[in-house]
Amino acid sequence: MIQAVMLRARRLDLRSVLPVASLFAVLVPMVAVQPNTFSYFGAVMLLNLGVPIVFATLAQLAVITANELDLSIGSFVSLVACIGATLLVRSPWLGWAALAGCVVLYALVGALIEYRRISSVVVTLGLSFVWNGLAVLLLPSPGGTSPGWLSTLMGFQSPVIPAPLLWTAAIGIGGHFLLMRSSVGVGLRGVGGNPGAMRRFGWSVIRSKAVLFGCAGLLGVCSGLTLLGLATSADANIALRYTLLSVAGVILGGGEFVGGRVSALGAVLGAITLTLASSFLSFLQIAPEWQIGLQGMILIAVLSLRLVFRGKGARR
Amino acid sequence: MRTTLAIRDTPWLWSVAGALLVGVVTSAALGLGTAANMLSATSAFVVFTVLVGLGQMLVVTSGPGNIDLSIPATIALSGSVAMRVMATHDSAIVLGIATVVVMGIVIGLFNYLLIRLLRIPPIIATLSSSFVLQSIAISLGRGGAAPPPALENFALSRIEGLSSLAFVALLITILTGGVLFRLVQGRSLSAVGQNARAANLAGVRVEWVRCATYVACSVLVALCALLLAAFSGGATLDMGADYMLLSVAVVVIGGTQVSGGRASPTGVWGAACFLFLINALLNASGTGAGVRAIIYGALIIGVTTIAGGSAAARR
Numbered sequence: 288m289i290q291a292v293m294l295r296a297r298r299l300d301l302r303s304v305l306p307v308a309s310l311f312a313v314l315v316p317m318v319a320v321q322p323n324t325f326s327y328f329g330a331v332m333l334l335n336l337g338v339p340i341v342f343a344t345l346a347q348l349a350v351i352t353a354n355e356l357d358l359s360i361g362s363f364v365s366l367v368a369c370i371g372a373t374l375l376v377r378s379p380w381l382g383w384a385a386l387a388g389c390v391v392l393y394a395l396v397g398a399l400i401e402y403r404r405i406s407s408v409v410v411t412l413g414l415s416f417v418w419n420g421l422a423v424l425l426l427p428s429p430g431g432t433s434p435g436w437l438s439t440l441m442g443f444q445s446p447v448i449p450a451p452l453l454w455t456a457a458i459g460i461g462g463h464f465l466l467m468r469s470s471v472g473v474g475l476r477g478v479g480g481n482p483g484a485m486r487r488f489g490w491s492v493i494r495s496k497a498v499l500f501g502c503a504g505l506l507g508v509c510s511g512l513t514l515l516g517l518a519t520s521a522d523a524n525i526a527l528r529y530t531l532l533s534v535a536g537v538i539l540g541g542g543e544f545v546g547g548r549v550s551a552l553g554a555v556l557g558a559i560t561l562t563l564a565s566s567f568l569s570f571l572q573i574a575p576e577w578q579i580g581l582q583g584m585i586l587i588a589v590l591s592l593r594l595v596f597r598g599k600g601a602r603r
Numbered sequence: 604m605r606t607t608l609a610i611r612d613t614p615w616l617w618s619v620a621g622a623l624l625v626g627v628v629t630s631a632a633l634g635l636g637t638a639a640n641m642l643s644a645t646s647a648f649v650v651f652t653v654l655v656g657l658g659q660m661l662v663v664t665s666g667p668g669n670i671d672l673s674i675p676a677t678i679a680l681s682g683s684v685a686m687r688v689m690a691t692h693d694s695a696i697v698l699g700i701a702t703v704v705v706m707g708i709v710i711g712l713f714n715y716l717l718i719r720l721l722r723i724p725p726i727i728a729t730l731s732s733s734f735v736l737q738s739i740a741i742s743l744g745r746g747g748a749a750p751p752p753a754l755e756n757f758a759l760s761r762i763e764g765l766s767s768l769a770f771v772a773l774l775i776t777i778l779t780g781g782v783l784f785r786l787v788q789g790r791s792l793s794a795v796g797q798n799a800r801a802a803n804l805a806g807v808r809v810e811w812v813r814c815a816t817y818v819a820c821s822v823l824v825a826l827c828a829l830l831l832a833a834f835s836g837g838a839t840l841d842m843g844a845d846y847m848l849l850s851v852a853v854v855v856i857g858g859t860q861v862s863g864g865r866a867s868p869t870g871v872w873g874a875a876c877f878l879f880l881i882n883a884l885l886n887a888s889g890t891g892a893g894v895r896a897i898i899y900g901a902l903i904i905g906v907t908t909i910a911g912g913s914a915a916a917r918r
Contacts, residue, residue, distance in 0.1 A: 358726070396904075404911065405907050406668065406861045408668060409670070409855060409907050410903075413848075413851075413900040413903030413904040414900060415900070417896070417900035420895070420897035422893075423891070423893035424893035424894065427893075534727060534730075544724055544727075574742070576742045580734055580735045580737065583733070583735040586731040586734075587721070587735075590727070591721055594722065
């Protein structure tokens with residue numbers, strides 16, 4: 288009995304080591320190549336781009352907690368950026384209403400997936416084309432402007448500690464407490480772990496999935512708006528790569544595809560690692576055509592690393 | 604009760620009926636002459652969708668959550684490699700066909716090994732492999748070569764108004780259907796898709812079947828890439844982009860069960876014709892790319908919702 292508990296604790300340890308270890312694996316050679324990484328402005332420049340990716344990763348985390356997968360988050364973030372660059376500037380009320388509508392639609396899709404017991408992969412693949420179509424209708428060619436308050440917010444400079452570092456820390460700790468420590472969070476993770484048991488316990492699985500997808504939509508809105516604040520203009524395809532990055536971030540953070548086993552802090556670290564990794568690739572001056580392939584390779588490497596860590600935990 | 608049984612047995616009926624309906628509406632709206640031209644165009648353009656659809660159908664049938672996301676990258680890579688190998692020489696056509704088949708086998712094996720060795724969901728495995736393939740395709744071919752004249756002429760030729768390619772696709776479909784419904788290997792695939800554990804206990808070599816499925820899918824896609832490059836006068840890097848959504852759409856709309864275990868090659872044809880005709884109607888009425896994407900996406904979600912899934916087959 289005690290042995291089993293020890294084994295569990297050790298496996299948990301290994302799982303939380305993975306994101307920290309991979310962060311250092313990227314950070315150390317990066318500082319060696321480019322010592323300015325550690326300066327105030329270096330950190331701001333590198334981490335700024337990470338903020339929307341952290342939000343998108345947490346959105347994916349919410350969906351993976353529900354044992355589903357979201358292939359539409361990239362095009363959703365792009366759509367939010369397009370809404371922000373057009374409607375939110377021209378008529379703020381309409382813009383906020385559109386964003387709220389999108390979040391509600393996300394929650395409804397979550398409920399629909401559970402209600403009809405259909406494949407979230409196929410539904411979100413279809414959904415991604417709906418988001419992309421809407422974004423193209425709103426903004427046929429790249430452009431638009433970011434609302435003034437948004438640029439000010441993202442351009443905010445804090446003393447001593449870089450603002451994006453504060454941002455990501457706050458997001459990570461907030462997410463950790465909501466998902467890991469609050470009773471609602473434990474229940475939601477339970478829905479991913481054992482839906483049958485939670486149903487017998489009196490929880491509505493449909494409502495839980497709607498809540499989790501709604502959270503994903505909300506975080507997707509945050510991601511799109513912060514991205515717009517940084518980029519100051521939008522494009523219907525601006526964030527398509529976030530779909531892959533968000534899944535990779537969650538897994539790198541020690542999450543599992545099934546069973547509601549996720550870690551909010553780990554996912555934040557994973558997202559930052561991936562952001563830094565792509566900057567690192569450009570530091571090394573790798574030809575642009577190989578960058579996308581290397582990202583795929585990094586993903587494959589991360590997934591095999593996960594296997595190694597899990598294997599060790601099981602053997603002890 | 605009887606009618607529901609009949610509908611369950613013929614899942615392709617809806618897509619074929621849909622295609623016929625849109626066809627009739629189109630000919631009523633545009634006149635018979637235009638409709639005949641359109642039918643002829645349909646027979647050519649549908650071929651590529653059918654081939655990738657058949658590949659995707661096999662993968663989807665192999666179990667819940669199985670989808671091949673590397674299709675666009677496979678098309679880009681094998682198309683450009685084949686055009687390079689043939690280098691516009693008619694004598695090298697056989698070599699070109701052999702090349703795409705080998706490439707399909709290699710890509711399929713790569714996908715399968717990622718899934719098997721890393722134990723990751725097929726979606727993530729094929730997504731990451733697609734990034735690698737895409738990079739290779741970009742670094743290999745800037746400005747793809749033209750196809751050999753004989754192959755191009757064949758791709759553009761017509762028999763009785765129907766494209767010759769349609770007959771190639773028909774042959775491949777009959778072969779696929781024959782393997783699926785008549786041979787042990789095909790029946791094993793359905794068994795694995797319905798319940799992998801039960802199939803394993805019944806003596807089906809589950810991992811072999813899965814491996815063969817991914818290889819067959821990539822080979823079909825690679826063949827499609829060859830024909831597509833020949834038809835459009837050369838390989839381009841983004842020629843596969845449209846086929847990601849299309850491949851999933853024709854499988855879902857064609858009545859193949861998304862949770863696996865039930866395939867429908869006829870449905871793939873019906874759905875491919877249906878989508879092409881809808882696309883043509885939208886183009887004729889001057890609708891933009893945005894609205895088209897929304898309609899396709901909504902169709903997929905709608906059909907999946909109506910078809911529903913089973914309790915055991917989520918994700």
